Amino acid sequence: MSTTLLLIALSALQGADAWGGLGHQTTGFIAQNFVHPATEAWAQNILSNTNSSYLASVATWADSFRYTDEGSFSSPFHYIDAEDDPPKSCNVDFERDCGDAGCVVTAIANYTQRVQDGRHSDQEIDYALRFLVHFIGDITQPLHDEAFEIGGNGVNVTFDGDDTNLHSVWDTSMPEELVGGYELEDAEAWAANLTTEIRNGTFAASSKSWLQGLDIEDPKASAMVWAQDGNNVVMPDGIEPLEGNDLYPGYYKGAIDTVELQIAKAGYRLAAWLDALAAKSDVSKRWQPREQYWKIGTQGVKLEQDFSGSDLLREPRAAKSKAKMRRQAIGWGCGHKH
Numbered sequence: 212m213s214t215t216l217l218l219i220a221l222s223a224l225q226g227a228d229a230w231g232g233l234g235h236q237t238t239g240f241i242a243q244n245f246v247h248p249a250t251e252a253w254a255q256n257i258l259s260n261t262n263s264s265y266l267a268s269v270a271t272w273a274d275s276f277r278y279t280d281e282g283s284f285s286s287p288f289h290y291i292d293a294e295d296d297p298p299k300s301c302n303v304d305f306e307r308d309c310g311d312a313g314c315v316v317t318a319i320a321n322y323t324q325r326v327q328d329g330r331h332s333d334q335e336i337d338y339a340l341r342f343l344v345h346f347i348g349d350i351t352q353p354l355h356d357e358a359f360e361i362g363g364n365g366v367n368v369t370f371d372g373d374d375t376n377l378h379s380v381w382d383t384s385m386p387e388e389l390v391g392g393y394e395l396e397d398a399e400a401w402a403a404n405l406t407t408e409i410r411n412g413t414f415a416a417s418s419k420s421w422l423q424g425l426d427i428e429d430p431k432a433s434a435m436v437w438a439q440d441g442n443n444v445v446m447p448d449g450i451e452p453l454e455g456n457d458l459y460p461g462y463y464k465g466a467i468d469t470v471e472l473q474i475a476k477a478g479y480r481l482a483a484w485l486d487a488l489a490a491k492s493d494v495s496k497r498w499q500p501r502e503q504y505w506k507i508g509t510q511g512v513k514l515e516q517d518f519s520g521s522d523l524l525r526e527p528r529a530a531k532s533k534a535k536m537r538r539q540a541i542g543w544g545c546g547h548k549h
């Protein structure tokens with residue numbers, strides 16, 4: 212895709228919720244429709260849930276977890292603040308854009324490693340899978356791949372008369388306007404529609420291309436392809452036409468096809484990613500004795516291994532960019548919730 216597509220003015224992502232509940236659950240249901248039966252069994256085992264919404268019902272967990280004391284560390288994992296210059300120039304640069312504590316790209320890489328690492332506890336592996344289901348959704352939301360105005364959170368608009376901001380319009384207002392609700396059943400119905408469009412409809416011809424660059428052996432590079440793809444969906448006219456205006460129905464009509472496209476991509480990629488993970492997961496590696504957590508250092512001293520994924524991060528910087536400081540100042544959480 213390119214800047215010729217309409218879309219987002221540069222918005223960016225920001226710390227908010229990425230897709231709202233409806234978008235994330237729809238992504239989960241689409242993935243359920245596409246995964247291999249062996250993947251379904253693998254995921255249901257990890258999640259201890261065999262019901263008809265085993266992925267969809269954990270798809271928003273990460274947005275609740277981030278607001279707990281235990282989970283606050285994961286707030287920066289929902290986005291990558293690309294400090295590009297839309298609409299003139301759009302791009303994501305890992306070294307420039309990923310924050311000191313990580314971003315959605317490192318998070319996808321980290322939890323891809325963790326979900327297949329049997330040295331972690333069952334609960335850590337369960338969390339890793341929940342994070343992946345969520346973040347592969349977040350990374351397709353264009354405003355989660357752009358720093359402009361904190362992912363569009365700073366662009367005040369109205370939507371059908373309600374005061375909101377550009378980020379929330381993408382996460383929540385446009386999906387809910389299209390579907391007419393935000394319950395689990397609404398997500399299931401939307402997913403059924405998009406699944407048919409992928410199998411035998413509008414998306415049948417292009418869906419294979421959505422998996423380009425997907426390499427389970429290089430999760431960071433794969434996630435960068437997805438971030439770049441989301442970031443590409445930028446509105447060429449800048450935000451001036453949006454700020455202070457009602458985005459319904461004009462802007463909505465121009466953008467809703469892209470919303471559907473991105474949700475469909477997220478679900479389809481999630482299925483392919485989980486298939487690849489399940490295929491290489493070695494169940495016998497689980498339940499290794501606790502000793503496996505240690506390696507022997509010099510003079511026979513046992514050292515605890517580093518499982519923090521810190522090697523995925525870039526070098527921290529002494530000075531933060533203006534965009535990173537603004538992000539920090541909003542305290543990470545300005546999502547629109549029901």
Ligand SMILES: *[C@@H]1O[C@H](CO)[C@@H](O)[C@H](O)[C@H]1NC(C)=O
Pocket residue numbers: 260262263264265268
């Ligand atoms: C499936 O299980 C989850 C987790 O227990 C629950 O939240 C959800 O409501 C269940 N869904 C159905 C359709 O039973």
Ligand SMILES: *[C@@H]1O[C@H](CO)[C@@H](O)[C@H](O)[C@H]1NC(C)=O
Pocket residue numbers: 365367
């Ligand atoms: C946008 O709205 C918020 C309150 O919702 C307000 O604090 C902020 O100043 C507004 N920004 C602009 C640029 O008008």
Ligand SMILES: *[C@@H]1O[C@H](CO)[C@@H](O)[C@H](O)[C@H]1NC(C)=O
Pocket residue numbers: 404405407408412
């Ligand atoms: C999906 O929904 C749209 C809009 O309601 C409709 O036009 C289209 O035919 C539906 N596709 C399928 C495969 O049902």
Ligand SMILES: *[C@@H]1O[C@H](CO)[C@@H](O)[C@H](O)[C@H]1NC(C)=O
Pocket residue numbers: 411
């Ligand atoms: C795909 O759609 C076409 C036209 O809508 C229909 O004739 C055909 O039976 C469908 N194929 C499948 C496999 O559903």
Ligand SMILES: *[C@@H]1O[C@H](CO)[C@@H](O)[C@H](O)[C@H]1NC(C)=O
Pocket residue numbers: 284313317318321322325518519520521523524
């Ligand atoms: C990897 O995941 C663990 C467990 O959630 C977390 O403590 C760590 O900070 C993560 N590392 C990165 C680089 O995201």
Ligand SMILES: [Zn+2]
Pocket residue numbers: 227228229230273274289345349
């Ligand atoms: Zn999120």
